[in-house]
Amino acid sequence: MRQSVSEAKTLLIKAGCGVGVPIGLLEDLAPAALWLQACGRNGFDQALGAIQSLDEGRAPHEFHPLSNADPIDPSKEPQLSSIYLLAQLGDRLQIGRLVGSESSRFYDVDYPELVAATLVLLHRDLELDEPLWVLVKAAHFLGQPRGGGILIQMPSVTHHRSENPGLLLVSGEGADEFESPPDILLDADTEARALENARTEGLTINAETVEGLRSFASRLLVPESEQSLRFGAGAGINDTD
Amino acid sequence: MSQNLTRSRRAEHHQAASDHRFDVARRPASQVCRLERMGAAFPTRLSFMRLLLRRMQKEHWSIERPKFALDDQGFGRAVYRVRTKDRTYSLVAFANPLAADQRTDRVIASAWDAAFVLFDGDPQEADLDRLEANAPHQEAGRFHATDLVISRANRSIRLFEYVCDSLANGRQPDPQRILDVGYLMRTTAVYGNGKFGVSDRSRVVRREEAQNSFHIEMLTVYLIRLFTFDQLEHIASCRAPGRSVPLEPALKRMLGIGNATGLGMAPFVVSHPELMHQWFAARETALARIRNLSGIKTPSIDRAVHLTRRALLHLEQWPLDDEAYKQRNAQLRQDLEVILKWLMECDETELTEQYWDQLVFKSEQELCVDAQELLVALLIEVYPDVIDGLDDAFYASETRSLNASQRVGEFRAFLDARYGWTDRFDFKSDEQNQHFWYVSENKLEPRFGNRQTDPGAEQEMPVAIARDIASLRKALKDYDPEETLAQFLLDMPRYRHLVRRAQSAGALEYAEIQDNLIAKGTSPLDILRFKLACFGAAKFDPKSSLWTRITMFQGAPLPDEIASDSADDWWLSTLPSVH
Numbered sequence: 001m002r003q004s005v006s007e008a009k010t011l012l013i014k015a016g017c018g019v020g021v022p023i024g025l026l027e028d029l030a031p032a033a034l035w036l037q038a039c040g041r042n043g044f045d046q047a048l049g050a051i052q053s054l055d056e057g058r059a060p061h062e063f064h065p066l067s068n069a070d071p072i073d074p075s076k077e078p079q080l081s082s083i084y085l086l087a088q089l090g091d092r093l094q095i096g097r098l099v100g101s102e103s104s105r106f107y108d109v110d111y112p113e114l115v116a117a118t119l120v121l122l123h124r125d126l127e128l129d130e131p132l133w134v135l136v137k138a139a140h141f142l143g144q145p146r147g148g149g150i151l152i153q154m155p156s157v158t159h160h161r162s163e164n165p166g167l168l169l170v171s172g173e174g175a176d177e178f179e180s181p182p183d184i185l186l187d188a189d190t191e192a193r194a195l196e197n198a199r200t201e202g203l204t205i206n207a208e209t210v211e212g213l214r215s216f217a218s219r220l221l222v223p224e225s226e227q228s229l230r231f232g233a234g235a236g237i238n239d240t241d
Numbered sequence: 242m243s244q245n246l247t248r249s250r251r252a253e254h255h256q257a258a259s260d261h262r263f264d265v266a267r268r269p270a271s272q273v274c275r276l277e278r279m280g281a282a283f284p285t286r287l288s289f290m291r292l293l294l295r296r297m298q299k300e301h302w303s304i305e306r307p308k309f310a311l312d313d314q315g316f317g318r319a320v321y322r323v324r325t326k327d328r329t330y331s332l333v334a335f336a337n338p339l340a341a342d343q344r345t346d347r348v349i350a351s352a353w354d355a356a357f358v359l360f361d362g363d364p365q366e367a368d369l370d371r372l373e374a375n376a377p378h379q380e381a382g383r384f385h386a387t388d389l390v391i392s393r394a395n396r397s398i399r400l401f402e403y404v405c406d407s408l409a410n411g412r413q414p415d416p417q418r419i420l421d422v423g424y425l426m427r428t429t430a431v432y433g434n435g436k437f438g439v440s441d442r443s444r445v446v447r448r449e450e451a452q453n454s455f456h457i458e459m460l461t462v463y464l465i466r467l468f469t470f471d472q473l474e475h476i477a478s479c480r481a482p483g484r485s486v487p488l489e490p491a492l493k494r495m496l497g498i499g500n501a502t503g504l505g506m507a508p509f510v511v512s513h514p515e516l517m518h519q520w521f522a523a524r525e526t527a528l529a530r531i532r533n534l535s536g537i538k539t540p541s542i543d544r545a546v547h548l549t550r551r552a553l554l555h556l557e558q559w560p561l562d563d564e565a566y567k568q569r570n571a572q573l574r575q576d577l578e579v580i581l582k583w584l585m586e587c588d589e590t591e592l593t594e595q596y597w598d599q600l601v602f603k604s605e606q607e608l609c610v611d612a613q614e615l616l617v618a619l620l621i622e623v624y625p626d627v628i629d630g631l632d633d634a635f636y637a638s639e640t641r642s643l644n645a646s647q648r649v650g651e652f653r654a655f656l657d658a659r660y661g662w663t664d665r666f667d668f669k670s671d672e673q674n675q676h677f678w679y680v681s682e683n684k685l686e687p688r689f690g691n692r693q694t695d696p697g698a699e700q701e702m703p704v705a706i707a708r709d710i711a712s713l714r715k716a717l718k719d720y721d722p723e724e725t726l727a728q729f730l731l732d733m734p735r736y737r738h739l740v741r742r743a744q745s746a747g748a749l750e751y752a753e754i755q756d757n758l759i760a761k762g763t764s765p766l767d768i769l770r771f772k773l774a775c776f777g778a779a780k781f782d783p784k785s786s787l788w789t790r791i792t793m794f795q796g797a798p799l800p801d802e803i804a805s806d807s808a809d810d811w812w813l814s815t816l817p818s819v820h
Contacts, residue, residue, distance in 0.1 A: 004435030024737020222697030
């Protein structure tokens with residue numbers, strides 16, 4: 001169903017607040033979800049899924065202890081919340097501690113594309129000199145240096161790192177990840193067209209997703225007291241004004 | 242004592258001024274961004290309704306009525322087409338029968354006398370059919386990106402039928418009754434910027450005529466006003482063909498559009514600090530320019546005298562039920578008489594200096610806040626040219642980025658400098674925490690709860706900026722100043738939105754209301770009045786501290802008057818013939 005961008009953003013933030021996510025983290029989630037949605041990659045389905053993960057306890061409300069970046073056994077660990085991780089990694093990108101000589105790998109991230117989108121968008125805003133690769137199972141995101149365009153590419157089907165559906169790999173180099181020239185899923189031209197369309201026409205989001213978000217957002221609603229209903233704003237209006 | 246204080250404040254004022262290119266600086270946020278003063282705001286020449294009509298005049302906009310298909314009782318559809326410099330907008334109106342038991346002003350009502358859509362372009366019949374199926378349902382309908390604004394309105398039972406009956410019987414209505422109500426219809430909501438699926442503001446924000454905030458909403462209301470006149474006269478003429486008369490233009494002009502405004506507007510002011518800064522800054526810049534004028538000429542004094550007299554008449558014609566507001570306006574009238582005396586008695590020596598600065602200063606010493614703010618609005622009216630370049634300043638980028646690499650110590654120093662005012666409040670006391678803001682399940686609108694007696698404080702809306710920034714400052718105090726905010730926010734993610742807000746908007750002079758919005762005694766009405774005055778609304782008629790009735794476009798020129806030289810002269814409009 002068609003949604004305006006502002007309506008969708010507000011709904012997403014309220015839904016996240018409804019499950020107890022700090023609002024500041026949702027302010028980081030929203031641009032990624034909106035951008036993915038505008039670019040045809042179901043950002044809102046993923047955002048709803050990430051909120052549900054937290055609500056159902058599949059992912060904990062906590063940041064990942066990045067000091068221990070060694071691969072871990074995904075079968076023994078809870079999922080990493082993409083909502084927490086995207087803010088955490090975004091901050092690390094800003095302070096220059098995300099992309100070093102070695103790649104950063106994360107396993108079992110619940111919705112890794114949300115993190116990938118956050119990082120390439122932030123990378124573009126920061127106009128960093130080095131490129132940024134963020135590899136997830138369904139797509140490879142490339143942020144080009146110095147505020148250049150963003151590319152999303154189809155990953156190589158034989159790529160061994162894609163076996164874990166929740167894998168997220170952040171790297172300063174990614175060209176050698178492909179065995180053949182990749183299919184381009186998004187480039188600067190298609191992104192510009194997608195964003196212009198969102199600006200003037202709004203977004204199309206699955207009705208079930210909107211309903212799911214509304215359900216979480218409704219947790220913020222408070223029944224009014226009798227006192228408020230009788231004497232609060234709007235009470236006692238003379239309807240025959 | 243008073244003179245010493247005056248001298249000391251003047252010295253302070255000039256000290257502040259030295260930081261700017263003007264001799265006299267803009268009033269500081271510590272004075273301006275306070276609830277008491279916001280709650281005394283008056284419409285000015287920079288109010289959005291005025292800006293819109295001046296643009297219509299300057300760019301020779303035309304208004305046509307390509308469709309007016311109403312039956313004898315005034316039910317049906319109509320289209321008003323506005324041709325601007327570069328494009329066309331259309332107000333689509335649907336008037337429907339409304340059962341008496343469905344007539345309510347509540348925002349959650351589900352049926353109205355009329356529903357409206359501002360359409361981007363010329364609607365085709367298919368568009369009209371689609372809108373007819375959705376617009377009357379308002380929130381329950383769904384809209385396309387071509388639908389810029391939706392609104393609905395109910396007839397004033399006190400006035401609509403009376404005026405209609407008068408016209409049908411070939412006579413004009415009693416002007417006093419026109420003034421007592423001030424509108425034929427009142428809107429209960431005007432929704433734009435993506436609400437309920439209408440177009441995002443981003444669709445129009447690059448258009449010159451729509452760049453300023455709320456401009457297309459104001460256009461919608463102005464066109465609704467035209468519809469009310471046309472519908473009224475149509476019904477009257479159908480009732481008594483050949484006998485009915487049209488409403489006299491002077492009376493028509495004094496009919497605006499009513500509105501009942503509640504708490505929905507208050508969180509908007511808090512959540513748009515960049516925009517608030519722009520609104521405040523434009524007015525304060527205009528005032529500063531005037532205060533720096535010297536060698537004041539007699540015609541300017543004469544104009545100020547004329548406007549002061551008009552303001553006195555406006556106060557007489559301002560219907561009010563609220564006792565506290567009646568008392569405030571009584572004091573305001575007394576103080577306006579004082580201003581009138583000052584103006585009448587000023588001598589040539591005074592005029593050679595910065596007379597308006599002296600006058601503003603004197604008002605701050607001797608008059609009530611209402612009078613001080615009325616004087617500000619009045620002075621801006623005297624000098625139309627001072628707002629050059631300010632007309633198009635009523636929008637702001639609200640993209641907020643967070644700088645996680647900033648050191649805690651540096652950020653703390655910034656907060657101390659920009660948010661030191663939060664030290665005024667002791668948030669350990671119950672009084673400073675008495676209220677909380679929440680969204681009502683019953684009405685889906687913001688409400689102002691009492692923490693001691695109302696449930697739901699755990700779902701509090703993030704409106705208590707003073708309390709929350711004070712808490713952030715305290716948390717930062719215990720943190721290593723050399724650490725990055727990234728680390729701080731890992732430990733305390735609940736402060737993330739506040740850090741982003743402060744980094745983005747905190748440096749803007751007028752971005753924050755420098756009061757505690759959850760304290761005992763807080764009147765949300767003060768916030769509402771400020772915003773409504775920015776729109777250009779007048780005759781605030783509070784029904785409690787939580788909501789007010791207002792009138793929009795009362796006194797505004799009719800479409801065929803917009804081209805005249807005096808079209809813009811409707812600040813604090815009056816109907817002289819009544820007195």
